[in-house]
Amino acid sequence: MTHLRDEQGPYFGEYGGRFVPESLIAALDELDAAYRAAKTDPAFQAELAQLHATYTGRPSIITEVPRFAEHAGGARIILKREDLNHTGSHKINNVLGQALLAKRLGKTRLIAETGAGQHGVATATAAALFGMECVVYMGEVDTERQALNVARMRLLGATVIPVKTGSRTLKDAINDALRDWVANVQTTHYLLGTVAGPHPFPVMVRDFHKIIGEEARQQVLDLTGRLPDAVTACVGGGSNAMGIFHAFLDDPGVALYGYEAAGEGHLTEKHAATLTRGRPGVLHGARSYLLQDDDGQTIESHSISAGLDYPGVGPEHAWLNDIGRATYLPVTDDEAMQALRLLSLTEGIIPAIESAHALAGTIKLGKELGPEAIVLVNLSGRGDKDMETAGKYFDILDAEVLAADDSAPL
């Protein structure tokens, strides 16, 4: 009996692989071998578990949100609180795993791409913790809308390089990180932040995040006495979604929903709904779905959420989509922002805009499933980084007062 959980790459169905310059193959082989050794090495697993217990803050708790659930058809809604991890999102799970591997490989320099800045902050954090050099590539657009995270990375000692090519967002940050890696592969580990990219990244990043679903599955069982009817998450590259889906892949009674950023609407030109509107092709080292024109040129994506503003998606999601095990649906900017406000007002939890896409999808899903249902939502991050975007969106920033504060005498 084979399990969906057992997929180890390099292919998930027809997706995945290694579509990279030959210069990177040796590094990918080295990484793959190191990762496979670490997976079965009790010393590595113990070191990572210890870090998660004493640094990340794992296990993360679950929180039932009944006042929010009133707006979602009365279904029982339970949040997996990855927002409470150190650095404020799920990203740290993968970062600590890969940073430990990099250390084992004798690399002294970490590079990363980042969209929302959460992955960059987590990588800068690990570099500080392990005494490594850190360079983070971030689209210029994102350095502006996530300026707070740029400051955090710099404070942590990282160099942030604003990427000015192409769409000046996450896609182009990945291009520049790959170029850096080609040139510096001897000293440098490319700490990719999602379940995309060439093998072994999709499977390795998933494995470092699957702790989310493993913890949550048991926590929901303990709380409710049964498995949830549905598990939901937002999907950018897809790491938090794979992390929470993985433990449930072989539970046929548990439906899996990934919510993609639909920007101004998935039928407009301004969206990032890769699985909804894209088609298979090769981008950033793997075959998967992507947004592209007839010539195979990547189409720029759009989302109010920097972390979901990506025209690709991890290959395992492409496969889960095709075999029908998971369902991927679009959520607009406005639906996400309304859900962000609703969770804040009803439960006192301000989510990241990325995670708010999962909440918005869950509101619709809860109404479909009705009050008997239990829905587990991956709350992948907290909203601190998004206060400027949210402040503008809801017009709750008082510009004059802010300016007066700035000029107040010390």
Next chain:
Amino acid sequence: MSAVEDVIAARKAAGSGAFVGYLPVGFPDLATSIEAAVALVENGVDVLELGLPYSDPVMDGTVIQKATQAALAGGFRLAHGFEAVAAITARVSAPVLVMTYWNPVLQYGVDRFADDLVAAGGAGLITPDLVPDEAGPWLAASDRTGLDRVFLAAPSSTDARLAQAVATSRGFVYAVSTMGITGARSDVDSAARGLVARLRDVGATSTCVGVGISSAEQVREVLGYADGAIVGSALVTALADGGVGAVARTAGALAAGTRLTTS
């Protein structure tokens, strides 16, 4: 045997090696890119490497990125690539290899792409982000059509992978001179010399070195141990700064590196 291999072998037999020149299609516009490619051949380029602009060129440095992004912004379509190959091969006899990232070929359809390239008079493909391991459909299409297929070899490649690159490539093997992306460098790594020697050890008979070469001296140095020298960014810079006349002069100056000197 392939036309590319013939040209390289002929230059070798004459005591030197081949000068391979790169320019992207559609920069600064389609017509000028065709004129510039023709001018390269008229000024000593033996094999043309015609790049198809792509939205996410991870193997390219800033010079080529800027040019190909400008071409895309100017409305480059894949059809222009075939148009350019046809226009160039109608005017000059040098073989034309198309350098392209993989997704455009995949979306066009691998077999359809191969057929249209043959129809346009193209010699084959250089595929910077396609390793032989993932190239099944392209190996089949190039075998069916006889097109050349140039795979890359890197200083970091194992001997087994070098042997695979040699066994699967036709035309030449592209030896990446350094661990890095395209762009001029003052010294072409000693890594290139070692890589070419390792490629010969596993049976390579046609090896061109690329990435970083920008002067006649470097061309001469590379041809001291390899079968061809590939120049890209230096030509693109000349075209960007001074138009067709400048790129013709630069090609002529670089071609001096292919001539034997008495010094």
